[in-house]
Every structure is written in C-alpha cells, then in structure tokens.
Amino acid sequence: MSQPNILLIMVDQFRFDWMSCAGTDFVDTPYIDRIAARGIRFPRAACNSPVCGPSRCSLAAGVYPHRVGNLENFVNYPSERATYYQALRRAGYRVAIVGKSDLHKGDHFYGMDGDLPFMYHLGFTDPHETEGKMNAAFRRNRLMSFDLDPGDDSHIAGPYQRYLRDRGLLTAFTEDYRRRFADWKFWNAWPSPLPAEHFHDSYIGRKSCEFLERVPAESPWHLFVSFVGPHDPWDAPAEYVDAFANKTFPASIGDDLDKKPEWIRKKSKKHSAGMSADDLNNVKRHYGAAIKLIDDWVGQILDNLERKGLSDNTVVIFCADHGEMMGDHGLFQKSTMYEGALRIPLIIADPREARAGTSDSLAELMDLHPTILELAGIEYSQSRLDARSLVPQLKRGTEPHKAFQFSELNNTRMIFDGRYKFIENHNDINELYDLQEDSHELVNIIEEHPGLAQRLMGEMRLLRK
Structure with a gap:
C-alpha cells in the first residue's frame, strides 16, 4: 500500500479531560470525538515538558527536552539537530505546517507569509507559520511591546497580524491585548473584539483547508495543523462565549497546599488572588468556547478530507503540547507537574487499522516522532531516540510500551x-x-x-x- 498522508492536529494548552469522548458532559466536541471513534485514544498520555517550546522541540527531535537543550520557552531549536520533518521530506513527503511551531520562539518573527528559510531547513516544504496566542499582538522582535504601527511592515511579526491589518482589525486587536496585559489577572476573561471568522484559530483552520484543497496527489503529505487555542488570554469570540451563558462548570480541585513546595504556594496565591467562584466559572466559559471553535474547524478539516476522497489513506492524529490547570490547586496555565498541566489529549486514527478504543499505555508526546515515521514506512535509529513508536498499540495493544513517563522543566x-x-x-x-x-x-x-x-x-x- 502507498504511504499514507498524515494529518497532525495540535492544540495549545488543552486539558485532556475537556473532550466529550473523554467522558465530559460540560463541553461537546463531536468532531474530535469523530477522530476518537475511528482510532485509539490514550487517556494517560503526557507531555515531556508542560511548556510550549520545550514540548514541541522534544517532539521534533524525539528526545527529552534536556537533550535538545531546551527547558524553558524562548529557546530556539538547534539547527544542527535532526527533525522527523526532515526525515519525511527525504522520503518524498510534502511537509506542511499551518499555525504555531515554537521552534524558533526566541526570534518573535515568522515572516510576512510565515515561510522563513529556517522552517525549510527544519524540513518543511510548505510552511505557513503564525504567531502564538499569547504574543499575537506584540511587535516584531519585541515581546511585551504593543506599539505596532499598522502602516509599517517592519513592525509586523507574522502573517496573522498582517491579515488583521489588511482588514482594518489590527488596532482593535492590539488595544484589547494592551488592556488585558495592563491589569493582568490570570482569571480575567472577556470576549475578543474580533468576530469568529477573523479569530486566530479560524485563520489557521481556514488556511489548513486551503492547503488540503490545493495539495497535489503526486506525493504523500504531512500537514501539521497547529491551533494556538484554547491558550490564554481568555478571549473567545462573543458568539461562542454566549453559547455557555448559563453554564455552571464543575468545581476545580481545591487544595490547602499542605506539604506542597513553597514555589507552588506562591504561584497559587499569585494566580488566584482576588478571584471569586463566578470569576473562575467565567474563565471556564471562555475556555469551553475556545474549544468549541477549534472543534468546529476540526470538523471542517475532516469534511474536507472526505469530500476530496482522502479519508481512507490519511492517518489523523489529535494532540496537545501540554495541558491547563484551570484553577486546580489555585493554579492556571501550565509549568507544573500536576495532572491538569501534564496530561494531554492524544488520539491516533489510522483508517488502515480496524482496531479502535483506548490504550492505557504510558504514551508521551514525543512518541509521535517515531510513530509518524513508522506509519510512513521510514526507517529510523531507535538508539538515537528516547521516544518509542506507538504503532504496536495501534495494531495489537497488548505489547508493553514504556515503564515510565518523564517530564521536565528548568x-x-x-x-x-x-x-x-x-x-x-x-x-x-x-x-x-x-x-x-x-x-x-x-x-x-x-x-x-x-x-x-x-x-x-x-x-x-x-x-x-
């Protein structure tokens, strides 16, 4: 059989338990569920670093973050280290990315068309890289700087900012972010000034569908769709937030923090100071709304595959770079080793395999590196990797995977x-x-x-x- 196409859909800061296929009844994700119904879901999957940059670099390299030399954000991927994207390209794959890569996050410049030369070096043949969620309103090369001049291209950090500028929306977007950061509270949440069709993840979803429309059938492809949500700031479009207007979400994990380390105590106090139960529920409304928007775009991408007759030869993978604490232990975001931040959604659906269900394997995000290579029929050296392929779990599910999961920060x-x-x-x-x-x-x-x-x-x- 010919090499399959491989569609990797990654979400940013997405809790493993905020999918209806995972048993939740407070947010409905029918299109993510559609992937799960055709594949294997790994409910105990974990990231190898609960921060964006190190986690994504570990996936690209197939080794633990400390071997990549990246244990914190804003560290660029080492240009001399091999990636699985390069291996796919050598094997004849068209390798595309739409959205956030975080493989050169320290630069905070992505090219006006999201196709800087470094992305080709890493193995991409069709890059369309965008800014991340948190820094989407920052000026080029200057984090925490909102002094964007919409008329000056030298201020624009990436293609999404240019997209907003060309539609007269950049100033409103930037001013909204300026307001959020001026009085930053981890639980501040109000809708974006942007309509849903111009929201960052809508832009990524639409560009991903455009790639699927034009990609030729002459070679297999790997499309990495990298949504920037549901990462904070909590600013889902109003039409999605309104759908949760009367929703009361389950309580977060309360904790007196007894026998917790001092740095966690300080972090919890900083994150939750002044927050009411209504404030926390409001954050969850926005988080759920951001997830619903992403799920809608997942549905459009899957429909596009079916309409073009690609579904029967396309492996679909859904995952996240890390989780979100969402008020557990008084914490938000990630950067801790507790379950909310450590666990990730991970689903692999190979249409060539009849087996579907769940696996309790101790899967890790970086395991997708050799998994994708094996699915593509590409040989690799296991001795050079910390990651292990999940293909045996997809085929039989009886072989042991790993004895341990490991995750690290600085x-x-x-x-x-x-x-x-x-x-x-x-x-x-x-x-x-x-x-x-x-x-x-x-x-x-x-x-x-x-x-x-x-x-x-x-x-x-x-x-x-």
Missing part, C-alpha cells in the same frame, strides 16, 4: 510509573503521589515512603543519562 521534573508520581523540585521539597488512591494529588506521601521516592529518583537519573 526548576522541576517528574517521573510516573503508572501509579506513583515523583516530583523533584529544585531547592524545595519533593513530592510523591499515589494517583491510584489520590487522583487529585492532595496528599504528598513522600515522608511516609522514602524508599519508593528514592527508587523513582534513581529511575529518573537513568532516564537523564
């Missing part, structure tokens, strides 16, 4: 063995949780089980060799 790292999670916090107390008995991570049992903590720390050091 100040903390985590190992999980399927039941116990050990978190090492630099210059602070460490944590140990029994997720079988304490899925909300409320009781740090490290003092009661020092031997278990030592064993997991030892395994973590082996993974970092």
